[in-house]
Amino acid sequence: MNTLLTLGQFGIFAGRVVRSSFTHKLPVARTIEEAYRIGVRSLPILLVISFFVGTNLALQGYVAFRPMGAQQMLGMFVGLAGVRELAPIMVAAMVSAKAGTEMASQIAVMRIREQIDALEVMAVDPYVYLVTPRFLGIVLVLPALTIISIATLIGSAWLVTVYQLGEPGGPFLALVWNTTSGTDLMVAGIKGGLFGSFICAVSCFCGFTSPPGPAGVGRATNAAVVISAVCCAILNYFVSEVAYG
Amino acid sequence: MDELWDRFRALGSFGRFSGAVLLRLFTTRWPLSEGAHQLWLLATRCALPVIAVTFPAGMVLALQGLQIFTLFGAQRLLSSLVGVAVFRELAPVLASVLVAAQGGSAFAAEIGAMRIREELDATEVMGIDPLKVHIVPRVAAALIATPILDLVGAVSGVMGGWLVAVVFRGETNGVFWANLWALSKPMDLGGGILKTTVFGGIIGLVATWKGYFASGGAAGVGRAVNDTVVIAVTSFVIANYFLTSALYGRG
Structure with a gap:
């Protein structure tokens, strides 16, 4: 029952954000600022995570396929698993952990310090001022982050293939290149944008409805990252089903 | 330069904190019932998210x-x-990501709130070691809960694969189950358990460390929660590569 209630509140929240976004002037400068913040702040962790996901992908693919004598197909495995699935979902997980929790805790602090009420009193629409720029920023930036993550992942998989496993690097890259089509990159980008919009909506909602006190801010931040990660994982299946099924 | 210096200082503080916690974990009689309570909370909080992520x-x-x-x-x-x-990979990593996101951030939020409300200082004033009563049980709970959740995630991941392969795409049920263990050995589950024990330790220590040294009111607690998820996930993804190399690299 409580879940249904929250779902309804989320619907009202999303509706207000959409309505306010269309009835007010678009905050272009704030959007660029948020896009820059989300992109640049998340990039270092994203690079580290993508790098080590790539190394593991190559290592595990090699170990798993060697009994079938298929270690030459490593490039294909990395291309398919990495580009189509792992990179988008890893980016979503890291952005929800970094940028999503940041959104949730910032907005939650504003809520409990009654700064959001202050905005309303000053006749500033808090939805347009706080949510819209973050939403547009994350949707703009996530596809780019996904492509960067794909490039990092393939690079690190190549490093492991050549230097740790001692397989030839040329055929590996050729296989990656042949199995990855433009459509795959496009779908990965679309997934990125879609996940980004979910992460932002969920995180901002959790912030807006934060319970009072420091413990409340902690709980709101906690809920934001878990709910958005679960949403992205489930959404991922449906997008993959439509795109590749 | 200053920033780099701060990083080193943070690393040193984390090392000292972890040393103190691990020492107490193995040498003192910390409250077992509190540990069991935390274990129950952690496992029940994380089970649903873990299933909801590994199944898809x-x-x-x-x-x-x-x-x-x-x-x-x-x-x-x-x-x-x-x-x-x-x-080998999906269940351990996804289960740990969810434990960090759900359990770790809850630890950081709880301990951080205790620090902000000066409850930790109050504990110390009463002559009780806050590390022993608040931190060690949580770290122990993370150490034990993460491998259990890894197994839960492994079962639910295989069930997800079964749903698509057998129910949606009409592959043969018997063949699916017969070939499940063709390439993997029970050893692989053991490797996952080993990995997730290490990851659980990292998550527990990072989360309680961030909460223990939280400062700056409600915003500080929010920051601690945020940092916990990011630092924990990054460090165990890196640890994962080395553990995988050690476990399967030569195999």
Whole structure:
């Protein structure tokens, strides 16, 4: 029952954000600022995570396929698993952990310090001022982050293939290149944008409805990252089903 | 330069904190009942998110794997791929990500709130070691809960793969189960458990460390929660590569 209630509140929240976004002037400068913040702040962790996901992908693919004598197909495995699935979902997980929790805790602090009420009193629409720029920023930036993550992942998989496993690097890259089509990159980008919009909506909602006190801010931040990660994982299946099924 | 210096200082503080906690974990009689309580909380809080993430992950795996294996007419090997991928990598990493996101951030929020409300100082004034009563039980709970959740995630991932392969795409049920263990050994589950014990320790220590040294009111607690998830996930993904190399690299 409580879940249904929250779902309804989320619907009202999303509706207000959409309505306010269309009835007010678009905050272009704030959007660029948020896009820059989300992109640049998340990039270092994203690079580290993508790098080590790539190394593991190559290592595990090699170990798993060697009994079938298929270690030459490593490039294909990395291309398919990495580009189509792992990179988008890893980016979503890291952005929800970094940028999503940041959104949730910032907005939650504003809520409990009654700064959001202050905005309303000053006749500033808090939805347009706080949510819209973050939403547009994350949707703009996530596809780019996904492509960067794909490039990092393939690079690190190549490093492991050549230097740790001692397989030839040329055929590996050729296989990656042949199995990855433009459509795959496009779908990965679309997934990125879609996940980004979910992460932002969920995180901002959790912030807006934060319970009072420091413990409340902690709980709101906690809920934001878990709910958005679960949403992205489930959404991922449906997008993959439509795109590749 | 100053920033770099701060990083080193943080690393040193984390090292000292972890040393103190691990020492107490093994040498003192910390409250077992509190540990059991935290373990129960952690496991029940994280079980649903872990299932909700590994199940779709298994579904996607089967979906993509089936496409490739159909090219070679080797659909019967699908469940072997699902088994290897889920037991060795997906379940340990996804379960740990969710434990960090759900359990770790809750630890940081609780301990951080205790620090802000000066409850930790109050504990110390009463002559009780806050590390022993608040921190050690939580770290112990994370150490034990993460491997359990890894097993939960492994089962749910395989079930997700089974749903797509057998129910949606009409592969043969018997073949799916017969080939599940063709490439993977029970050892792979053991490797996952070993990995997730290490990851659970990292998560527990990072979360309680961030909460223990939280400062700056409610915003500080929010920051601690945020940092916890990011630092914990980054460090165990890096640790994962080395553990995988050690476990399977020569194999």
